[in-house]
Amino acid sequence: MTSLFNEFDLWGPLDPAADAGYGEDKPKRKGFFTDTSICIGCKACEVACKEWNDVPADHFDMTATSYDNSHSLNSNQWRHVAFIEQPRRPAVDLGMPTTRPDDDLLGGLLAEGETGDGAPSDGVPDFRWLMSSDVCKHCTHAACLDVCPTGSLFRSEFGTVVVQDDICNGCGYCVPACPYGVIERRRGPEGSKNVGIAQKCTLCYDRLGAGQQPACSQACPTQSIQFGDVEELRERAERRVARLHEAGVMDARLYGNDPHDGVGGTGAFFLLLDEPEVYGFPPDPVVTTRDLPQMFRRASAAAVTLLAGAAVAFVGRRG
Numbered sequence: 001m002t003s004l005f006n007e008f009d010l011w012g013p014l015d016p017a018a019d020a021g022y023g024e025d026k027p028k029r030k031g032f033f034t035d036t037s038i039c040i041g042c043k044a045c046e047v048a049c050k051e052w053n054d055v056p057a058d059h060f061d062m063t064a065t066s067y068d069n070s071h072s073l074n075s076n077q078w079r080h081v082a083f084i085e086q087p088r089r090p091a092v093d094l095g096m097p098t099t100r101p102d103d104d105l106l107g108g109l110l111a112e113g114e115t116g117d118g119a120p121s122d123g124v125p126d127f128r129w130l131m132s133s134d135v136c137k138h139c140t141h142a143a144c145l146d147v148c149p150t151g152s153l154f155r156s157e158f159g160t161v162v163v164q165d166d167i168c169n170g171c172g173y174c175v176p177a178c179p180y181g182v183i184e185r186r187r188g189p190e191g192s193k194n195v196g197i198a199q200k201c202t203l204c205y206d207r208l209g210a211g212q213q214p215a216c217s218q219a220c221p222t223q224s225i226q227f228g229d230v231e232e233l234r235e236r237a238e239r240r241v242a243r244l245h246e247a248g249v250m251d252a253r254l255y256g257n258d259p260h261d262g263v264g265g266t267g268a269f270f271l272l273l274d275e276p277e278v279y280g281f282p283p284d285p286v287v288t289t290r291d292l293p294q295m296f297r298r299a300s301a302a303a304v305t306l307l308a309g310a311a312v313a314f315v316g317r318r319g
Contacts (some may be wrong), residue, residue: 017158034068136183
């Protein structure tokens with residue numbers, strides 16, 4: 001099995017299931033492509049996820065700052081639809097003739113009454129909604145796997161990262177290890193022996209084994225969440241971005257699809273309409289265990305030096 005800490009493999013394309021020891025008869029890597037440009041914020045994915053995975057339906061509170069009542073990914077929220085309200089940017093007149101972008105290519109990006117050049121018509125609010133359904137990224141190089149001492153977190157034959165909560169000891173090492181802040185521990189009632197079991201999206205591992213797609217993608221009414229083979233989804237995502245650019249939506253970009261990024265690419269990636277930070281994503285995520293080999297080598301060298309110094313001092317004292 002190839003080590004995570006092989007520097008060449010860390011920065012190049014990798015089949016995570018094969019790296020975990022699965023044979024040639026394994027299925028193709030599965031994942032999500034989330035096209036935020038057609039997300040309507042219905043939260044059907046959140047409900048479907050909770051129903052299928054028996055995730056508690058709590059922590060639904062209005063904050064008076066957003067219509068989003070589930071706030072963020074956590075141990076009881078494996079799917080989270082963000083509501084991001086932005087003021088519309090005014091059109092910049094460059095003195096060049098312009099045309100209205102093709103509505104079919106935009107796929108619903110223009111609100112009713114909008115002119116297509118960023119200037120709303122009378123009666124249309126001067127803001128836009130960015131909707132995005134967030135989920136565990138199922139990283140190619142997953143730091144949570146590296147730090148788990150019990151094997152509760154494992155790589156499935158589909159290339160996904162799954163939690164076996166029945167053998168989780170609640171150590172919490174995986175929580176700070178995740179560069180996306182996805183994993184959280186679900187604590188039991190006060191007085192119970194549950195110290196906090198790690199919880200996150202499993203990409204509906206039980207459904208994949210039965211030949212079904214995850215509950216969230218099946219429930220999505222606009223196909224904003226698309227499930228399938230990761231390589232095919234990446235090609236589909238590239239075509240979608242190209243079409244949006246042709247339609248004049250130049251802010252469209254992909255996030256998490258680059259196999260040469262700091263986590264080797266992700267199994268769940270996104271089409272965004274603004275900078276990653278706007279959606280709460282780190283702009284340049286890096287697997288947090290990347291520097292462990294170098295740290296180990298330096299610590300080992302320091303230990304050897306100290307032992308050598310102690311030995312020399314002991315021999316000199318006896319002489």
